Amino acid sequence: MTDFDRNDDSVVVVIGSGAGGGTVANELTQAGVNVVLLEAGGHLTNDDYVDNEWEAFNQMAWLDPRTTTGSWRIAKDFPNLPAWIVKAVGGTTTHWAGATPRFNPHEFKTRRHYGRIEGASLLDWPITLDDLAPYYTQAENNIGSTHRGGRKALPANNNYKVLANGAERIGYHFYATGPYGTNAEPYDGRPASIQDGFNFQGDKHKSKWSTMVREIPRAMATGNLQLRPNSHAEQITHDARGRADAVLYLDADGNLQRQRARVVCVAGNAIETPRLLLLSGSAMFPDGLANSSGQVGRNYMRHTTGSVYAQFDKPVNMHRGETMAGLVADESRHDPSRGFAGGYYLETISLGVPFLAAFADPGAWGPAFTSFLDGYANTAGLWVIGEDMPQESNRVTLNSTVTDQHGLPVPNVHFDDHPNDVAMRNHGYQQAELLYEAVGATSSLRTPPYPSTHNMGTARMSARSEDGVVNEYGRAHDVPNLFVSDGSVFTTGAAANPTLTIVALALRQAEHIIDALKKQEL
Amino acid sequence: MTFPAKHSQLMDTQLTERGRTVLIRVVRVAFPHARLPDGPYERTADIILREADASNWFRVALTQGLGSLDGLAGGDFCALDDDTAYKVLRRIEGTDFFGFIRRTTVLNLYDDPAVWAALGYQGPSYDQGGYINRGFDDLDWLPEPRIEEYEGPVTFQPNWEGPGSTATTNGVVAAPARAADSETQGHLNATLSTQQDPRQGVRPAEKNPEKASI
Numbered sequence: 001m002t003d004f005d006r007n008d009d010s011v012v013v014v015i016g017s018g019a020g021g022g023t024v025a026n027e028l029t030q031a032g033v034n035v036v037l038l039e040a041g042g043h044l045t046n047d048d049y050v051d052n053e054w055e056a057f058n059q060m061a062w063l064d065p066r067t068t069t070g071s072w073r074i075a076k077d078f079p080n081l082p083a084w085i086v087k088a089v090g091g092t093t094t095h096w097a098g099a100t101p102r103f104n105p106h107e108f109k110t111r112r113h114y115g116r117i118e119g120a121s122l123l124d125w126p127i128t129l130d131d132l133a134p135y136y137t138q139a140e141n142n143i144g145s146t147h148r149g150g151r152k153a154l155p156a157n158n159n160y161k162v163l164a165n166g167a168e169r170i171g172y173h174f175y176a177t178g179p180y181g182t183n184a185e186p187y188d189g190r191p192a193s194i195q196d197g198f199n200f201q202g203d204k205h206k207s208k209w210s211t212m213v214r215e216i217p218r219a220m221a222t223g224n225l226q227l228r229p230n231s232h233a234e235q236i237t238h239d240a241r242g243r244a245d246a247v248l249y250l251d252a253d254g255n256l257q258r259q260r261a262r263v264v265c266v267a268g269n270a271i272e273t274p275r276l277l278l279l280s281g282s283a284m285f286p287d288g289l290a291n292s293s294g295q296v297g298r299n300y301m302r303h304t305t306g307s308v309y310a311q312f313d314k315p316v317n318m319h320r321g322e323t324m325a326g327l328v329a330d331e332s333r334h335d336p337s338r339g340f341a342g343g344y345y346l347e348t349i350s351l352g353v354p355f356l357a358a359f360a361d362p363g364a365w366g367p368a369f370t371s372f373l374d375g376y377a378n379t380a381g382l383w384v385i386g387e388d389m390p391q392e393s394n395r396v397t398l399n400s401t402v403t404d405q406h407g408l409p410v411p412n413v414h415f416d417d418h419p420n421d422v423a424m425r426n427h428g429y430q431q432a433e434l435l436y437e438a439v440g441a442t443s444s445l446r447t448p449p450y451p452s453t454h455n456m457g458t459a460r461m462s463a464r465s466e467d468g469v470v471n472e473y474g475r476a477h478d479v480p481n482l483f484v485s486d487g488s489v490f491t492t493g494a495a496a497n498p499t500l501t502i503v504a505l506a507l508r509q510a511e512h513i514i515d516a517l518k519k520q521e522l
Numbered sequence: 523m524t525f526p527a528k529h530s531q532l533m534d535t536q537l538t539e540r541g542r543t544v545l546i547r548v549v550r551v552a553f554p555h556a557r558l559p560d561g562p563y564e565r566t567a568d569i570i571l572r573e574a575d576a577s578n579w580f581r582v583a584l585t586q587g588l589g590s591l592d593g594l595a596g597g598d599f600c601a602l603d604d605d606t607a608y609k610v611l612r613r614i615e616g617t618d619f620f621g622f623i624r625r626t627t628v629l630n631l632y633d634d635p636a637v638w639a640a641l642g643y644q645g646p647s648y649d650q651g652g653y654i655n656r657g658f659d660d661l662d663w664l665p666e667p668r669i670e671e672y673e674g675p676v677t678f679q680p681n682w683e684g685p686g687s688t689a690t691t692n693g694v695v696a697a698p699a700r701a702a703d704s705e706t707q708g709h710l711n712a713t714l715s716t717q718q719d720p721r722q723g724v725r726p727a728e729k730n731p732e733k734a735s736i
Contacts, residue, residue: 104680105681147670147671153669155659160669161659176671195658320644321659333682352645366611370553
C-alpha cells in the first residue's frame, strides 16, 4: 500500500474524490505523478450500498450541518440540507443517476448570446465547445455513456415509455434513453444493467459509472496514489511567496494532520470548495485564499429544477429500472420567444415510496396527499433541469455562529430564484403536464426542487482575474499551484447535467498540470 | 404554543395508553390510506412515542398536544368521523406537536414494507436479479418508443436567438445580444446532430420506421 510521508512536498494533494477530484487523481497517477487523495467520507464499496432510500441516504449523504437563507423553498422545508450530495469515496458520482448531455456551444458564451439580464452575473467562459470537445469524447468513453462511442442504447423502461410517447405526441423529436452513464452491455470491465434501479443509492451492480468503481481503483493500481478516506480538509496553507504549500486536515480520529504539497487541487463540490478557500484566509489573503476578485462563494448555481409526477388509469411502475435513462432535449435550446433565456431538459426520474412521500410536496398531509401516494403504481415522473441565472448574491459564506462537529464554521447557502428561473420552471412544468396529458394522464403534481444535487459556480472560471477565481484550466488566478477541479469552476451552468462537463474539464486540467510539471512550471 | 391550562390533562408530561390510542388515530386521519391495516399506523405511532421519549421538549409537547385534542373535539377525538377529525387537525397543523407527528410519520410510515406493498412499490430487487426479467418494460398500453436519438429531417437548433427575437417575461431578458454569427452558426448542429457527434459511426441503421412513429 502506497504511503507518502506527510512532509513529502513533491506530491499533488487532491481534496475530494468525486467526478473532478477522482478524475484528476487518476490522470495524474497514470502519468507517474504521486498523489495524496483526501476524502472526507469513508470508503464505501458496491457491497456496502443499500437498496433502501433512507438507509442509503443516512449512509452516504453529506449530513454535516449547514445552514440556508434566502427565498428558496429549501430554506423552509430542509433548512439544514441545502444540497443532496455524498460524503464517501467517489463523492457524488456514487449518487448521480447518469445523464450525460454535453453543453451546447452558445452555453459557453451566455453573456454574449443572452445579453444583459437584470440581476444576473452572466459571464462568458474563457473556453469554447471546440476547446472541450476532445475531452468530452474522452469523458464519454471513461463514463461509458450510451449512444456514444459505439455503445448501445439502454432499452426503454416503463417510465421512459410514457415520457417518449408523450414527447412524440406533443411534437418533440429529440428524445432517447440516453446518453447515459450506465452500461447497456458489458463495458470497461463492468457488467450490463440489470434494471435494478437505486441509481441514487450507489448501484450495487457496478453497471453505473462512478469514480469509486473506475478512476480510484485504477489510480491505486498505479502505486502512485494514496487514498486517505475519512480525512476532512480544513485549510490550505501557503508559503511566503503566496504559493500553496500544505493542506491541514482532520483524520479519522479527529487528529489534525498536515500534508505538504507541490500542487493542491480542490474538488469538494461547490459548497465545500468555497468554504475551504474562505477558511484558508491569511494575512496575505485576508478575504480567503484565491479571492482577490471577491467571487469565491458567489454565483452559486443549482440548476432550475422541478418535477412533475403524473398519474394514469393504468400501471406504470416507474420504480423498475434505470432511474434517469430518458432525456428530452427539445427545450434545451435558447429561445427567448418562450419568455426566458437558456434552456432545459426533461428527464425521467423515479422515486420510491419513502422519498416520494418526503419530497413530492414537503409538508403536505391529509387525504389529497395520501390519495396521490395511493396512485403510486400508476405514476410516471420526470425532472425539469435547466440553466439558472448566476447571481452574485446567491452565495456560500461562512456562518459566524454555527459550527460543525469539528468546530469549524458551517457554510451558509443563500439562494433566491431569479425571475428567469421562475419563468423557466413554470414553462417546464407546463410542458411536462402537456406531455403527460397527451398520453392520458388523469392528474399531475408539480414537485418543487429537491435539495440541490447540481452545485456550481462558486469559484468561477474567467479570462480576467478581476471577475473570476480560476483561469481556463481551473488554476487559481491568485495562487499559481492551486487548482479547482469540480463544478465550482462553472462560469455559467448550461442546461446539461454537470457531471460529464466536470469530468471533461478535469481531464483537460490534468493534462495541463502534467505538462506544467514536466516543464518545471509547477 | 398555548393550551388552556384549566384542563388539567394539558399539564401532563408523561404519555398514557390513552395518548397512544389518540396518536394512532391522529396518524391515520392525517395520512389516510384505505388499503392499509392498523399495523403500520401502530408501528409509526410507537416510533413517534420512542422519539418523543428521547426529548423532553417533544415528549411534553406531544403529551399536552394529544391531551388537547379531546377538548377540541368536544369530548372524544377518537369518536369523531374522518372528516370532522381531519378538520380538527387542520386547526392545529401549525403546532410543534403536530409538526413533529407529521415529519416523523412521513419518514417512517412510508419506510414500512407493508405500506410499500399496499401502494404497489416493490422496493429492492437486486437479490432477485433486478427488474430486467421482472417487468421493467412491461407497460403495454403505449406503443414501443424509439430508444435511439432522433435521425429525421429536423435539425436541433440550440440557439434560436436571431434578428427580432425578444424576450417577454417581466422584461427579464433585456436586449438580447446579437449572435456573433460566425462563431455560433457554425456550431448550430453540435450537441445532438451526428455531424459533430463523436459517436464514430456506430449506430446501426436498424431503426424500424413503424416503431419509430408513434
